[in-house]
Amino acid sequence: xxxxxxxxxxxxxxxxxxxxxxxxxxxxxxxxxxxxxxxxxxxxxxxxxxxxxxxxxxxxxxxxxxxxxxxxxxxxxxxxxxxxxxxxxxxxxxxxxxxxxxxxxxxxxxxxxxxxxxxxxxxxxxxxxxxxxxxxxxxxxxxxxxxxxx
Amino acid sequence: xxxxxxxxxxxxxxxxxxxxxxxxxxxxxxxxxxxxxxxxxxxxxxxxxxxxxxxxxxxxxxxxxxxxxxxxxxxxxxxxxxxxxxxxxxxxxxxxxxxxxxxxxxxxxxxxxxxxxxxxxxxxxxxxxxxxxxxxxxxxxxxxxxxxxx
DNA sequence: TATTGTTATACTCTATAACTATA
DNA sequence: TATAGTTATAGAGTATAACAATA
Numbered sequence: 180x181x182x183x184x185x186x187x188x189x190x191x192x193x194x195x196x197x198x199x200x201x202x203x204x205x206x207x208x209x210x211x212x213x214x215x216x217x218x219x220x221x222x223x224x225x226x227x228x229x230x231x232x233x234x235x236x237x238x239x240x241x242x243x244x245x246x247x248x249x250x251x252x253x254x255x256x257x258x259x260x261x262x263x264x265x266x267x268x269x270x271x272x273x274x275x276x277x278x279x280x281x282x283x284x285x286x287x288x289x290x291x292x293x294x295x296x297x298x299x300x301x302x303x304x305x306x307x308x309x310x311x312x313x314x315x316x317x318x319x320x321x322x323x324x325x326x327x328x329x
Numbered sequence: 330x331x332x333x334x335x336x337x338x339x340x341x342x343x344x345x346x347x348x349x350x351x352x353x354x355x356x357x358x359x360x361x362x363x364x365x366x367x368x369x370x371x372x373x374x375x376x377x378x379x380x381x382x383x384x385x386x387x388x389x390x391x392x393x394x395x396x397x398x399x400x401x402x403x404x405x406x407x408x409x410x411x412x413x414x415x416x417x418x419x420x421x422x423x424x425x426x427x428x429x430x431x432x433x434x435x436x437x438x439x440x441x442x443x444x445x446x447x448x449x450x451x452x453x454x455x456x457x458x459x460x461x462x463x464x465x466x467x468x469x470x471x472x473x474x475x476x477x478x479x
Numbered sequence: 480t481a482t483t484g485t486t487a488t489a490c491t492c493t494a495t496a497a498c499t500a501t502a
Numbered sequence: 503t504a505t506a507g508t509t510a511t512a513g514a515g516t517a518t519a520a521c522a523a524t525a
Contacts, residue, residue: 188459189448193353195466200350201393202473203343212494219515235484243351248516250485255514272483272524298339300476301469309338312465316345319451319462323352326450362517367491385507398493400508405491422501422506 196319203297210296214289215259219244219252221289224261224278228286232277234267261285346469353447360446364439365409369394369402371439374411374428378436382427384417411435 204218211221222242227233233241239249253276256262261282267273278286301309361371372392377383383391389399403426406412411432417423428436451459 186448186456186459188456188463189451190444191463192451192459192466193444193447195463195470196349196353199346199466199470199473200353202470203346203350205393206473206476217493217514236482239484243355244515245517246484247486247518248514251515267483270483270525274484294340294343297343297473297476298336300472301339301342304472306336306338309336309342312469313338313341313345315462315465316342316349320345320349320352322450322453323349323356323447326356326447367516369492386505389507394492395494396507397495397509398491401492417506420502420506424507 192319206297206300207293210293211289214285214292216285216289219248220256221293223249223252223256224282224286225290227262227276227278228283228290232275234273234275235264236273238276256282342469356447356450357443360443361439364435364442366435366439369398370406371443373399373402373406374432374436375440377412377426377428378433378440382425384423384425385414386423388426406432 208218211218214221216224219242222244223238226238226241235246235249235253238244239246242249244252253262253264257264260279263277263279264274265277267275304312358368361368364371366374369392372394373388376388376391385396385399385403388394389396392399394402403412403414407414410429413427413429414424415427417425454462
């Protein structure tokens with residue numbers, strides 16, 4: 180309950196992280212919608228892409244979409260015939276989700292397009308600058324993931 | 330329409346940015362909800378905090394919430410008596426939004442609490458590390474903001 | 480008993496377009 | 503005509519809790 184007052188440097192970092200992501204969202208959301216997908220749907224497609232499929236549970240963990248919500252998102256992808264959702268023979272409580280051929284085609288089209296659109300923003304950065312930035316974001320993520328609830 | 334294939338380094342950067350923000354959201358969302366606010370409502374309160382107020386238009390630009398959506402968000406904050414929304418005497422098309430005393434109290438309580446909760450993740454980082462990280466995120470944001478639609 | 484996923488509920492955000500009123 | 507904001511519409515995501523089926 181008693182929170183230490185965050186240091187100015189940390190506040191600044193949080194503000195910049197939020198702003199950077201806002202800018203990212205603006206770039207990506209338009210592009211994602213041009214492929215007829217919502218952000219959540221794109222996340223699911225991108226997560227399933229280049230895999231042999233996975234359970235709802237795994238998908239939920241990777242996308243951070245809670246199970247109740249995921250059911251609805253998958254329902255809509257099913258309607259669009261982008262995925263299949265079949266009972267796992269080994270554990271019949273579990274459902275196995277896989278991209279359809281159509282879903283895979285969309286993945287192979289949409290993912291590079293969205294990524295490519297964003298990547299143009301970083302055209303002026305060198306390989307080593309990009310690598311440094313990635314490493315730093317990785318470090319920030321690790322720090323946040325390992326900071327558990329009190 | 331023809332997109333350059335994004336370089337691996339850029340893809341990696343995008344992936345890390347998304348993941349870092351996911352981790353951030355997980356940390357912040359729980360905390361925000363403990364103050365009885367949604368993410369959008371918190372954004373508005375945080376934007377209005379430490380200001381003399383601003384028009385809906387400005388608020389919309391700062392929070393990236395579109396005007397139609399903003400009306401609903403402000404309606405709910407109004408219900409909770411956290412803001413006032415009054416006609417601007419100078420331009421009577423415009424509405425001026427200000428935190429109430431109650432809204433300001435919540436801002437002064439919730440903002441440091443949320444920021445403090447997150448900042449603990451970065452406790453182990455030095456001032457100069459934090460500054461470097463902020464500068465880098467700032468650079469990434471600038472790059473994305475200046476990358477306009479083709 | 481615990482786990483996987485669905486269903487039900489209720490709310491919030493979202494984009495969009497038509498609209499009102501002011502300028 | 504243009505701008506600021508509301509309203510209407512229709513969807514989509516969200517958390518939560520109760521539930522069914524399976525382990």
